[in-house]
Amino acid sequence: MSSPFSWIQPHPWGIYIAPADCWVDPGRAVDTALVTHGHADHARGGHGKTVATPETLAIMKLRSATSEGATPVHYGETTTLKGGVKATYIPAGHVLGSAQILLEHAGERVVITGDYKRRADPTCPAFEVTPCDVFITEATFGLPVFTHPPIADEMAKLLGRLAAYPDACVLVGAYALGKAQRVIAELRAAGHTAPIYLHGAMEKMCRLYEEYGVDLGELRLVADTPKDDMRGHIVICPPSALNDRWSRRLPAPITAMASGWMRVRGRARQRNVELPLIISDHADWNELTDTIREVDAQETWITHGREAALLRWCELNQRKARALALVGREEEDE
Ligand SMILES: [Zn+2]
Ligand SMILES: [Zn+2]
Numbered sequence: 001m002s003s004p005f006s007w008i009q010p011h012p013w014g015i016y017i018a019p020a021d022c023w024v025d026p027g028r029a030v031d032t033a034l035v036t037h038g039h040a041d042h043a044r045g046g047h048g049k050t051v052a053t054p055e056t057l058a059i060m061k062l063r064s065a066t067s068e069g070a071t072p073v074h075y076g077e078t079t080t081l082k083g084g085v086k087a088t089y090i091p092a093g094h095v096l097g098s099a100q101i102l103l104e105h106a107g108e109r110v111v112i113t114g115d116y117k118r119r120a121d122p123t124c125p126a127f128e129v130t131p132c133d134v135f136i137t138e139a140t141f142g143l144p145v146f147t148h149p150p151i152a153d154e155m156a157k158l159l160g161r162l163a164a165y166p167d168a169c170v171l172v173g174a175y176a177l178g179k180a181q182r183v184i185a186e187l188r189a190a191g192h193t194a195p196i197y198l199h200g201a202m203e204k205m206c207r208l209y210e211e212y213g214v215d216l217g218e219l220r221l222v223a224d225t226p227k228d229d230m231r232g233h234i235v236i237c238p239p240s241a242l243n244d245r246w247s248r249r250l251p252a253p254i255t256a257m258a259s260g261w262m263r264v265r266g267r268a269r270q271r272n273v274e275l276p277l278i279i280s281d282h283a284d285w286n287e288l289t290d291t292i293r294e295v296d297a298q299e300t301w302i303t304h305g306r307e308a309a310l311l312r313w314c315e316l317n318q319r320k321a322r323a324l325a326l327v328g329r330e331e332e333d334e
Contacts, residue, residue: 019083036114055097
């Protein structure tokens with residue numbers, strides 16, 4: 001443990017904390033896992049012990065990815081791991097329960113962000129800038145071309161289309177954990193009080209968000225509703241159901257999709273999306289670079305996406321940085 005930060009060891013399938021003998025977001029079953037949030041590529045099941053926020057543990061249980069030793073840590077709470085390593089869970093602003101993990105050992109502070117964003121999100125507390133020596137940041141949208149528009153613009157597009165076609169419905173494809181609930185909560189914030197209809201696959205996660213105090217307004221199930229009752233309404237489904245036989249039960253659906261990838265025209269075309277909504281739960285290019293500046297760590301380690309451009313940006317801005325080659329991080333949460 002002589003060289004600085006050598007106790008934090010990136011591997012292709014997770015980050016190993018040597019003195020504590022535990023992993024952060026490991027891609028395979030381990031004895032002790034620290035989990036940042038409930039998305040499948042971060043929260044795999046089968047660990048001996050899983051340390052995460054109560055919300056993340058509840059999400060993992062719902063997704064049947066839980067383990068025997070579920071150990072809750074609340075935001076702001078510090079827990080001491082093996083070897084005297086201290087771990088503090090700090091809001092990441094990504095989805096319900098999502099946390100950055102601050103690790104402290106031998107006088108050094110390391111922050112692992114997991115996934116994060118800086119935009120306000122009515123479904124989870126905002127990202128907190130935490131001073132540290134090593135900042136390990138995601139880079140899902142780590143290219144300057146990725147700038148997410150204000151969510152109010154996207155909500156106006158969606159509500160405008162809905163109002164223009166009162167005999168149709170707008171079918172919004174949104175990932176079942178996080179994106180779906182954020183879209184619903186943002187619609188409510190924009191003054192949309194009408195019932196919102198759900199594909200059956202979204203129901204349990206929406207109920208879980210409500211249990212944790214996120215108000216989603218009146219939700220109804222498509223399966224319980226006659227076709228004509230859904231005219232002039234919004235329906236939310238998983239992206240995989242957008243072009244599925246399932247959508248035949250809807251009245252003249254206009255297909256929309258809420259994803260940061262909707263910035264890329266080809267992606268919208270691929271999915272036959274008529275109304276692309278650029279809504280992301282990840283930091284865009286400016287949020288990534290602003291955050292690196294604000295955190296102002298000695299070293300920035302970049303993972304989980306497009307590392308090269310951000311690495312170059314760090315070099316040009318005289319910041320010490322390295323790219324980690326973690327595998328198995330999916331785009332499914334977008
Ligand atoms: Zn995620
Ligand atoms: Zn992720």
